Amino acid sequence: MALVNDHFLKLKAGYLFPEIARRVNAFTDANPDAKVIKLGIGDVTEPLPEACREAMQAAITEMGDPETFRGYGPEQGYDFLRNAIVEHDYKSRGCEISADEVFVSDGSKCDTGNILDIFGQDNKVAITDPVYPVYVDTNVMAGRTGEPDDQGRFEGLTYIPVTEENNFIPAIPEQRVDLIYLCYPNNPSGTVLGREELKKWVDYARENNSIIFYDAAYEAFITEEDVPHSIYEIDGATEVAIEFRSFSKNAGFTGTRCAFTVVPKALKGVTSDGTEQAIHPLWNRRHCTKFNGVSYIIQRGAEAVYSEAGKKQIQELISFYLENASLLRAGLESVGITVYGGVNAPYVWIKTPAGLSSWEFFDKLLSETHLVGTPGSGFGASGEGYFRLSAFNSRENINESVDRLKKSLG
Numbered sequence: 001m002a003l004v005n006d007h008f009l010k011l012k013a014g015y016l017f018p019e020i021a022r023r024v025n026a027f028t029d030a031n032p033d034a035k036v037i038k039l040g041i042g043d044v045t046e047p048l049p050e051a052c053r054e055a056m057q058a059a060i061t062e063m064g065d066p067e068t069f070r071g072y073g074p075e076q077g078y079d080f081l082r083n084a085i086v087e088h089d090y091k092s093r094g095c096e097i098s099a100d101e102v103f104v105s106d107g108s109k110c111d112t113g114n115i116l117d118i119f120g121q122d123n124k125v126a127i128t129d130p131v132y133p134v135y136v137d138t139n140v141m142a143g144r145t146g147e148p149d150d151q152g153r154f155e156g157l158t159y160i161p162v163t164e165e166n167n168f169i170p171a172i173p174e175q176r177v178d179l180i181y182l183c184y185p186n187n188p189s190g191t192v193l194g195r196e197e198l199k200k201w202v203d204y205a206r207e208n209n210s211i212i213f214y215d216a217a218y219e220a221f222i223t224e225e226d227v228p229h230s231i232y233e234i235d236g237a238t239e240v241a242i243e244f245r246s247f248s249k250n251a252g253f254t255g256t257r258c259a260f261t262v263v264p265k266a267l268k269g270v271t272s273d274g275t276e277q278a279i280h281p282l283w284n285r286r287h288c289t290k291f292n293g294v295s296y297i298i299q300r301g302a303e304a305v306y307s308e309a310g311k312k313q314i315q316e317l318i319s320f321y322l323e324n325a326s327l328l329r330a331g332l333e334s335v336g337i338t339v340y341g342g343v344n345a346p347y348v349w350i351k352t353p354a355g356l357s358s359w360e361f362f363d364k365l366l367s368e369t370h371l372v373g374t375p376g377s378g379f380g381a382s383g384e385g386y387f388r389l390s391a392f393n394s395r396e397n398i399n400e401s402v403d404r405l406k407k408s409l410g
Helices: 006-010 016-030 050-063 079-093 108-118 133-141 195-208 280-290 296-306 308-333 358-369 395-409
Strands: 102-105 125-129 157-161 179-183 211-215 241-246 259-262 268-270 276-278 339-341 347-351 386-390
Touching (some): 006 133, 079 102, 079 259, 079 296, 102 108, 102 280, 108 211, 108 241, 108 280, 125 133, 179 195, 195 211, 276 280, 296 308, 308 339, 308 347, 358 386, 358 395
Parallel strands (some): 125 179, 179 211, 211 241
Antiparallel strands (some): 268 276, 339 347
């Protein structure tokens, strides 16, 4: 009989969002007339920008002409998109990134998990807590951890608490670690790291020959001046960091699928015998072996993000979702709820009232207000006592959600 990967069995609680779906389905089955508004999963709701749609439609027309038809494309992505990414996302901010350091993919979620393929099992991994669950779960699946404790923390991972007690600023580890996950603007808390705080992490990584996995999927929502949009705005970061970006949240590509990962050529690791090894060719080999590239049509749509019309339309989208976040913040604060995030990110992170646990507050909101959010404990032990609400929704639903929250919590 075929052996299974036993490491999957350590994930006893299941993935966070399927558990939310299970509870919501049970509630709606029992209450079929309830109008449930979902402010949980960070999925966008507004249509794709017109510039992206027009670019995709033009690409579809090209695919119908033998002269312009395209079959397999380059696994790393077409040059027209990689060059646009470099010009608008990096050179415009003074970052020295070249087009061949950019790898186009079908999602940052995939890339943050797949990147582990090129790193050895014996690396010490540091993860902020609370954290996007994919970072933890993929390390568990890959066999880099032991069993979870009573709080759900896995043996072998270094957890760095990020709570109101430390102003949501993760402390530099006292011990040496090899791989570090940072996500800013942060999912789930919606908080950010300023330039000086991020520099501390880059300096630590340079001093300890560590590598930072920097998830910047929400950078387009940054509104404050001293918050870097890319880790490569920090001197020396190209020697110690891999950056993950996505078109999902800024341009609404959650169902269209396009993202990219930057692996600088200056980034180095070592082999088991201590020989220095560049990371870039390893990721290139992995990418080409296990991935066949994003479709030409989708990449043309992503390229349009950087057109003048695309930039304008995307800024309108970002402003729309940030206004939703502002409305949620104001509504919650008006009834005495402590709220974080929602200024540089589309998430608001609240302290659960009256000593309720994260899941107790989830059940309270669902049963009393028919609203769905995300329990903070699902993001890690340090997320207990917190709750995430997403601003990705229609204005009508946000306004109604605020009214319901005020009535229930006021």
